[in-house]
Amino acid sequence: MEDVLLNRVEESPKVDQRSARVWMPKRVLFTPDALNEAYGQQIYERVSALKLPIEVMKNNRLTGLRGADDRETYRIAKNTLAIVNAPPSAMRLQPIPPSADWQMNLAEGCPAHCQYCYLAGSLAGPPVVRVYANLPTMLANTANYEGTYPPNATWQNVDGKPGQRPTSFEVSCYTDVLGIEHLTGGLAECIRYYGQRENGQLRFVTKYDQVDSLLTLPHNGHTRARVSLNTESIARKLEGGTASVEARLQALRKLALPTELGGGGYPVGIILAPIMPIPYWQEEYSHLLDRIYDALDYSQLGSQLDLNVEMISHRFTPGSKDVLMQWYPNTSLDMDEAGRSAKRNKFGGTKYVYQPTDMQAMKRFFYAEWTKRFPNAPILYWT
Numbered sequence: 001m002e003d004v005l006l007n008r009v010e011e012s013p014k015v016d017q018r019s020a021r022v023w024m025p026k027r028v029l030f031t032p033d034a035l036n037e038a039y040g041q042q043i044y045e046r047v048s049a050l051k052l053p054i055e056v057m058k059n060n061r062l063t064g065l066r067g068a069d070d071r072e073t074y075r076i077a078k079n080t081l082a083i084v085n086a087p088p089s090a091m092r093l094q095p096i097p098p099s100a101d102w103q104m105n106l107a108e109g110c111p112a113h114c115q116y117c118y119l120a121g122s123l124a125g126p127p128v129v130r131v132y133a134n135l136p137t138m139l140a141n142t143a144n145y146e147g148t149y150p151p152n153a154t155w156q157n158v159d160g161k162p163g164q165r166p167t168s169f170e171v172s173c174y175t176d177v178l179g180i181e182h183l184t185g186g187l188a189e190c191i192r193y194y195g196q197r198e199n200g201q202l203r204f205v206t207k208y209d210q211v212d213s214l215l216t217l218p219h220n221g222h223t224r225a226r227v228s229l230n231t232e233s234i235a236r237k238l239e240g241g242t243a244s245v246e247a248r249l250q251a252l253r254k255l256a257l258p259t260e261l262g263g264g265g266y267p268v269g270i271i272l273a274p275i276m277p278i279p280y281w282q283e284e285y286s287h288l289l290d291r292i293y294d295a296l297d298y299s300q301l302g303s304q305l306d307l308n309v310e311m312i313s314h315r316f317t318p319g320s321k322d323v324l325m326q327w328y329p330n331t332s333l334d335m336d337e338a339g340r341s342a343k344r345n346k347f348g349g350t351k352y353v354y355q356p357t358d359m360q361a362m363k364r365f366f367y368a369e370w371t372k373r374f375p376n377a378p379i380l381y382w383t
Helices: 004-006 040-047 070-078 134-144 177-184 186-195 231-236 245-255 280-294 298-304 318-327 356-373
Strands: 027-030 053-056 080-084 094-096 100-103 128-131 165-168 200-206 223-229 270-276 307-313 340-344 352-355 379-382
Touching: 004 356, 027 040, 027 100, 040 053, 040 080, 040 177, 070 318, 080 231, 094 318, 100 134, 128 177, 128 307, 134 165, 134 186, 165 340, 177 186, 177 200, 186 200, 186 223, 223 231, 223 245, 231 280, 245 270, 270 280, 280 298, 280 356, 307 318, 356 379
Parallel strands: 027 053, 027 080, 080 128, 100 165, 165 200, 200 223, 223 270, 270 307, 307 379
Antiparallel strands: 094 100, 340 352
């Protein structure tokens, strides 16, 4: 029965069941400082066993990452894995509500090719995947933040009273941690660490599906594993290099199922993002919610699952649009400012979101449709 529960997939030949292609960089760079770390040595052994080309830099600067133009620079960077030490500033954690209390980045840069990439314009330099070899030190540092909460983190408070819950740490702000796990083992390191913490909890999100190595880890319910999902049409057109929607649903199922049914028994979450009012969006998103319901056998197992959802509409900044148009000049992604509403933050920056009437219509739809199917799975926020 366990095999049936874990491996059941939709039989329709029209459903894309493709697993994510395992990312193998064409170039792996190590800085000397990174190789002085025990965890850096572990990564070195992993990539050596995979027979990937390794270069040890002469100093702690990364060089040779730029091409003749932006497209070539992008291509070089997206095929490069760099193992470096996080700078001292990484020990000063930044708040990241509503996703979590604090962000703790085990890496920056992502192997996927999402044409709306939120990293565009937010990371300096070419989009190389940088993995931090001093991860154990970074994890130990998070203990200093346990019991502290940003002022606007009330969405996770218990009964509106701060301080009565574990502090949450997000590791997926600047990378897809599962997309590089086969090369680093860093996500497993984090899960084991937070499995032993009473006052700290881990959160990660992925568009990949290689979750089998996570299922038996001692997470003790302290890690919430989230999967990012979208409609078939958006995923196929805009989320290059990632797992198909069906493969992600099956990964979510494996993570969520109780251990006695062969699953990981994780608290799980779904991130619906980026939500877009594409043609027939109500029908497409209704179909997606139905597939989530079926994949989790929610009618039978819903009471045994710890599930929640985050809903994020598409937005972009002038800077991110400029970078994305360089990376994906032929994209079909709608980034026409004329159809958007401009919002400004306290630092003077501008982002373009959907018009208020569109946002209100989408929010009403998603709240109603989600609650109808998953009445016991809270909506953490809409943005």
